[in-house]
Amino acid sequence: MSQTDWPLYEVFIRSRNGLSHKHAGSLHATDAKMALENARDVYTRRAEGTSIWVVPSAAITASDPADKEAFFEPTADKIYRHPTFYEVPDEVENM
Amino acid sequence: MYTQSLNENAAGDGPSGEDPKALERFQARIDRDEKIEPNDWMPAAYRKTLVRQISQHAHSEVIGMQPEGNWLSRSPTLKRKAVVMAKIQDEAGHGLYLYSAAETLGVARSELYDQLLSGQAKYSSIFNYPSLNWADVGAIGWLVDGAAIMNQIPLCRCSYGPYARAMIRICKEESFHQRQGYELISTMANGNSAQKQMAQDALNRWWWPALMMFGPSDKDSAHSGLSMKWKIKRFTNDELRQKFIDATVPQADYIGLKMPDVDLKWNEAEGHYDYGEIDWDEFKRVLNGNGPCNVQRMKVRTEAQENGAWVREAAAAHAEKQRRRTLAAAE
Numbered sequence: 001m002s003q004t005d006w007p008l009y010e011v012f013i014r015s016r017n018g019l020s021h022k023h024a025g026s027l028h029a030t031d032a033k034m035a036l037e038n039a040r041d042v043y044t045r046r047a048e049g050t051s052i053w054v055v056p057s058a059a060i061t062a063s064d065p066a067d068k069e070a071f072f073e074p075t076a077d078k079i080y081r082h083p084t085f086y087e088v089p090d091e092v093e094n095m
Numbered sequence: 096m097y098t099q100s101l102n103e104n105a106a107g108d109g110p111s112g113e114d115p116k117a118l119e120r121f122q123a124r125i126d127r128d129e130k131i132e133p134n135d136w137m138p139a140a141y142r143k144t145l146v147r148q149i150s151q152h153a154h155s156e157v158i159g160m161q162p163e164g165n166w167l168s169r170s171p172t173l174k175r176k177a178v179v180m181a182k183i184q185d186e187a188g189h190g191l192y193l194y195s196a197a198e199t200l201g202v203a204r205s206e207l208y209d210q211l212l213s214g215q216a217k218y219s220s221i222f223n224y225p226s227l228n229w230a231d232v233g234a235i236g237w238l239v240d241g242a243a244i245m246n247q248i249p250l251c252r253c254s255y256g257p258y259a260r261a262m263i264r265i266c267k268e269e270s271f272h273q274r275q276g277y278e279l280i281s282t283m284a285n286g287n288s289a290q291k292q293m294a295q296d297a298l299n300r301w302w303w304p305a306l307m308m309f310g311p312s313d314k315d316s317a318h319s320g321l322s323m324k325w326k327i328k329r330f331t332n333d334e335l336r337q338k339f340i341d342a343t344v345p346q347a348d349y350i351g352l353k354m355p356d357v358d359l360k361w362n363e364a365e366g367h368y369d370y371g372e373i374d375w376d377e378f379k380r381v382l383n384g385n386g387p388c389n390v391q392r393m394k395v396r397t398e399a400q401e402n403g404a405w406v407r408e409a410a411a412a413h414a415e416k417q418r419r420r421t422l423a424a425a426e
Contacts, residue, residue, distance in 0.1 A: 031417065045181075045184065
């Protein structure tokens with residue numbers, strides 16, 4: 001790796017116990033340990049994190065926005081997956 | 096703002112040679128207030144103007160560490176030193192958020208650094224002024240960060256997702272920057288007569304440069320059209336400048352300081368402050384490299400880059416060594 005060519009890492013932070021990790025941004029580092037420490041210094045100066053994940057950006061596979069419609073098409077029209085599709089009489093409680 | 100010289104070229108880079116249907120779809124998304132994300136289709140000019148704007152913003156944050164860095168070791172109390180240190184660290188962090196955002200548009204960070212160090216890229220003109228004494232640290236926080244906040248809040252709603260999200264993060268942190276500056280200069284304004292004079296003098300030197308941060312007058316910035324159409328820019332330069340003046344004059348009144356503008360006057364009919372003519376020659380000079388500190392700012396940045404080379408080399412060598420060891424152990 002050259003001096004100017006450090007790998008890119010994506011940073012995910014769990015801000016509080018009980019929440020999931022959320023993408024916060026990215027940074028360059030020579031290895032995972034440096035990435036973790038840099039992520040702490042860049043993204044959690046005000047105790048915004050209880051846990052950090054750093055992932056090499058190259059390891060992430062993303063869906064292609066250009067294919068978005070086709071890729072998600074099967075998910076759009078199955079309204080019977082939603083509770084509102086079903087009629088429950090008013091007299092029936094707890095459902 | 097930190098992007099004040101950008102719009103000059105945006106119109107020249109207008110859409111051309113691109114599928115008109117794709118351009119229409121893109122504009123429709125913008126008009127619906129949808130966010131554009133890194134791998135979405137976008138006009139080449141949109142990408143180009145954002146790379147320039149975001150990277151210039153990032154450069155400004157990093158160069159902006161210097162005026163206050165100058166006073167870090169001479170802060171009058173431990174509390175003030177810790178506060179200034181925290182602010183400077185924030186500025187570095189803001190630069191890093193913005194470099195990350197710029198990279199999502201397909202430019203390498205090393206290329207952005209090269210553009211700054213070669214003088215090809217600009218940064219906000221405000222940082223080419225010197226911090227002459229401790230009162231300047233207060234004036235910078237109060238006025239420079241105050242002006243930055245005025246610009247950055249609308250940017251939180253800009254159409255490009257990574258830039259908008261970086262701005263949200265930055266705005267949360269920027270607020271303390273302004274407050275610590277105002278508190279600092281209030282303390283001096285309420286001090287003995289020498290301290291009060293220092294505070295007034297700092298205001299006298301920083302007021303007009305802070306107003307110039309908002310960029311040329313609307314009548315002289317014909318090229319903001321595309322930036323506004325693409326919802327990168329949400330308010331005009333004059334609109335933001337007026338907002339800043341209206342907000343800041345009462346803050347000065349409260350601590351008994353006066354803006355160095357004989358034409359500054361509340362206009363009851365308009366509900367705004369009228370203000371004097373800005374010296375646009377000074378603005379152009381400073382922007383084009385002839386301000387008081389342009390040479391020094393670049394020299395310090397270049398030295399930091401050179402002096403840090405051994406750290407970068409060592410880090411890369413160490414990582415490589417560890418990588419080989421792991422591979423060898425696995426065999």
